[in-house]
Amino acid sequence: MYRWLDERLNLERFKKKYLSKVFPVHPTFFFGEIALFSFVILVLTGIYLLFSYVPSSEIVTVGGKKMPASYYSILLINKQPLGLIIRYVHHWAAHLMIAALILHMARVFFTGSFKKPREINWLVGMILFTLAILAGFTGYSLPFDALSVVATGIGYEIANSIPYVGNAIANFFFNGHFPASGSLPRLFMYHVVLLPALLSATIGLHMLIMIKQKHTQPAKNKEIVGPDKILGIPLYPQQISLMLFVFLSTTALLFFMASLLPVHNVEYFGPPTLQTPMVKPDWYLLWIYGIIKLIPGSWNIPLSATASIDPEVIGGVIAPGIILTIIALAPFFYKNDxxxxxxxxxxxRPIGTSLGVAFIVLFIVLSFTGYQAELNIPIWVCRIYTVVLPIIAFVITYLIIKKPFRS
Known part of the structure; x- marks a missing residue:
């Protein structure tokens, strides 16, 4: 059978060209694979949930109680033999994918693997990270309980507050003033069709560029095999065996997390009401919420009689946009032929590394600021921490790196 297929498909040439590709062995290289496998698990569990989910905010009456059809479909999923655990696995897979992407990008940054000739792939990675965030945001609204409606509504209000174009952008993205009757089907389409397609294409492009440019590897490997070759293991069978182990371990971890760390209980919050529950964004958006809290309410810049730049725009759009743009352009700050x-x-790279540590501290401080009220910390103290702690982190990191050279 193999010979028959080989005569028609030239399998030996495929095996020699692709299955013999060498992969360097380094434990941090698996962050990217964990993100990829989390996405695969998201797709598989999402397909299961599609069989029962109803993307409609139409009100139905069940047992004398009125509720959105989407909310009722979630209750039915929870009662299925595997429904609740699959829904929780789907939830935590999204979190794990974003966490693995952050760790992967941190590894790429701190090892200098984003520099020439890999600037394009760094930008592709930033796009991939942004799409993952959008997928998480659109999926958060689908249960359509009181918590998810309020949280998604905050996103609508931030977009709507952008001067001149905000209302048009928000109404287009949400298909009307959220929660309009067409909002949920539009968000559902983003979550299960558009964003998975864009994520798949971006992941494919990211991997294609990586294969074309080859992996980075520890510098000592060059002394063994030379500057133009990779020291490692072939894709088949060694690397595939490791990938299978990582995939199974990731799956086991997600089921373990789903068993011990339940997602917010939709029955506890109930269907949307006029009451507004206390809402905070998920951890990967908490830093933006922290920026919004730091911006004084008096920061309102009038642009015309009907438009102004208010604190929501500064904290929710402008400041995060500047931070993410700086990160995206990081490779272009290096002049290296x-x-x-x-x-x-x-x-x-003492300065670049110190800046990286300072940015990490900045994100941590901003995230803690999101819980400023619960931690009983005055907001003026948080403003000082936001400025001072990243500077201290930069100085300490720089001194630690440069110390061996002074001695």
Whole structure:
């Protein structure tokens, strides 16, 4: 059978060209694979949920109680033998994918693997990360309980507050003033059709560029095999075996998390009402919420008689946009004509590494600011921490890196 297929498909050539590709072995390289496998699990569990979910905000009457059809479909999913655990796995897979993407991008940054010739793939990775965030946001609205409606409505209000174009953008994205009758089907389409397609295409492009440019590897490997070759294991069978192990481990971890860490109980919050529950965004958007809290309410810049830049625009759009743009353009701040095909030690980039640590501290401080009221910390103290702590982190990191060279 193999010979028969080989004569027609030239399997030996395929095996020699692709299955023999060498992969360097490094534990941090698996962050990208964990993100990929989380996406695969998201697709598989999402297909299961599609069989029962109803993307409609139309009110139905069940047992004398009125509720949205989408909310009732979630209650039915929870009563299925595997429905609740699959829904929880789907939820935590989204969180794990975003966490793995953050760790993967941190590894790429701190090892210098984003520099020439990999600037394009860094930008593709930023797009991939943004699409994952959007997928999480659109999926958050689908249960259509009181919590998810309020949380999604905050996103609508932030978009709507952009001067001149905000109302048009918000109404287009949400198909009317959220929660309009067409909002949920529109968000559902984003979540199960558009964003998965864009994520698949972006992941494919990211991997294609990576294969074309080859992996980075530890610098010591160059001394063994030379600068133009990769020291590692072939895709088949060794790398595939490791990937299978990582996939099964990721699946097991997600089922373990789903068993011990339940998602918010839709029955507890109930269908949407006039009352507004206390809502905070998920951890990967908490830093934006922290920025909004830091912006003084008096910061209102009038642009015309009908438009102004208010604190919501500054904290929810402008400031996050500036931060993410700086991160996206990081490779272009380096003037280097040489190709970087190995993992650079942090000692070669003391300023870049220190800035990276400062940004991490900034995100942590902003996230804690989201819980400023619960932590009983005055907002003026949070403003000081937001400025001072990243600077301290930068200075300490820089001194630690430069110390061996002074001695």
């Amino acid at each position: 040489e190709f970087v095909n190995h993992l650079e030690p942090v000692s070669k």
